Amino acid sequence: MTKQLLPLALGGLAIGTTEFAIMGLLPDVANDLNISIPVAGHLISTYALGVVIGAPILVALSSKFPAKNILIAFMVLFSFFNFLSAIAPNYSTLLISRFFSGLPHGAFFGVGTVVAAKLAKKGKSAQAIAVMFTGLTIANVAMVPFTTFIGQAFSWRYAFAIVSLIGIITVISLYKNLPKQKEVKSITLKEELQFFKTIKAWHILAIVATGFGGLFAWISYIAPLLINVTNFEESSVSYMMIVAGLGMLVGNIVGGYLADKRNPIKVAIFLLSMMVLCLVLVFFLSEYKFATVILTFLCGAFAMSIGAPINIIMLDSAKHSAMLGAAFLQAAFNVANSLGAFLGGIPLFLGLNYNYPALSGAFMALLGVGLCLYFLKKYKIEGKVE
Numbered sequence: 001m002t003k004q005l006l007p008l009a010l011g012g013l014a015i016g017t018t019e020f021a022i023m024g025l026l027p028d029v030a031n032d033l034n035i036s037i038p039v040a041g042h043l044i045s046t047y048a049l050g051v052v053i054g055a056p057i058l059v060a061l062s063s064k065f066p067a068k069n070i071l072i073a074f075m076v077l078f079s080f081f082n083f084l085s086a087i088a089p090n091y092s093t094l095l096i097s098r099f100f101s102g103l104p105h106g107a108f109f110g111v112g113t114v115v116a117a118k119l120a121k122k123g124k125s126a127q128a129i130a131v132m133f134t135g136l137t138i139a140n141v142a143m144v145p146f147t148t149f150i151g152q153a154f155s156w157r158y159a160f161a162i163v164s165l166i167g168i169i170t171v172i173s174l175y176k177n178l179p180k181q182k183e184v185k186s187i188t189l190k191e192e193l194q195f196f197k198t199i200k201a202w203h204i205l206a207i208v209a210t211g212f213g214g215l216f217a218w219i220s221y222i223a224p225l226l227i228n229v230t231n232f233e234e235s236s237v238s239y240m241m242i243v244a245g246l247g248m249l250v251g252n253i254v255g256g257y258l259a260d261k262r263n264p265i266k267v268a269i270f271l272l273s274m275m276v277l278c279l280v281l282v283f284f285l286s287e288y289k290f291a292t293v294i295l296t297f298l299c300g301a302f303a304m305s306i307g308a309p310i311n312i313i314m315l316d317s318a319k320h321s322a323m324l325g326a327a328f329l330q331a332a333f334n335v336a337n338s339l340g341a342f343l344g345g346i347p348l349f350l351g352l353n354y355n356y357p358a359l360s361g362a363f364m365a366l367l368g369v370g371l372c373l374y375f376l377k378k379y380k381i382e383g384k385v386e
Helices: 006-033 042-062 067-087 091-119 125-153 156-177 189-197 199-219 222-228 234-261 264-285 289-305 307-349 356-378
Strands: none
Touching: 006 042, 006 067, 006 091, 006 125, 006 156, 042 067, 042 091, 042 307, 067 091, 067 156, 091 125, 091 307, 125 156, 125 234, 125 307, 189 199, 189 307, 199 264, 199 289, 199 307, 199 356, 222 234, 234 264, 234 289, 234 307, 264 289, 264 307, 264 356, 289 307, 307 356
């Protein structure tokens, strides 16, 4: 990791931590604020709503400013509202601060994706983008378990305070280490939105919403799967989440490497196909502990490995709307989160066993493969980002 890309990875670390740490702290938040756990769960969906709304709007409003200044502004906003979450006196204030802390999430990654690609050495754009998302994967492996432990042992407020501190460190690192970018080409918002009037733009977003949805259909219900089907102890679930996180870390790096060496849409087809296979194997083999450990790692790896090639496809396709396109990808990722959890829950609603959500995930990932194949047939992707 180069010094120039470090602040982007730090931003990913902060964002990944605040997005996922809340899931393990819901009982603590609910108990402290005298609300039910389902009501506390709105803190997750409200953050996701902030991501979906903030990603395109903030990038559109700030696209005329230097990228370095934009990233610093986004992280200042992020740090402030996470600090507000830490000191929130009641549920309403916490809910509002969660929404506003989600606004810069997708926008940061949208701008950061373009900046990482421009900072990359020739032929290594995807690997540079993967470096930024390494922070997100490290959050799942290390920071989320750490902040969850701190939150449960002391107070959930400390978790948000830690995130805010990482955000401040990111601001300092952005100021010191990120070089100034060349002025972006001056185009109007209307011109920037032209790309999103094309079927191609929504085709790419549909690949993300369905392909990544396969991940969330499985991982949203991984705890009851491990406990009730694989017969792991409840205390082992956190360790298995670390296994999934390690898979995501490795997959992110491998996906970036492959996307720089091959046509990124062909890479996405291969990786999504492997994800389909792994999720089908989860359905059939989840009663076996050793197989489950291996498949948990592989599912995490193949799911996260798709990120870099999809970003390259968007940057290659969107051209002068690249920042907005990358931001929309983050919105689509959160749509995948919601859609995957919903479709994965349908078999459980019908009374089927906890291995069936993996089958729903395989179906979603297979749909993503189909969309990629059609994309390959219809469009030409160079895989080069200027």
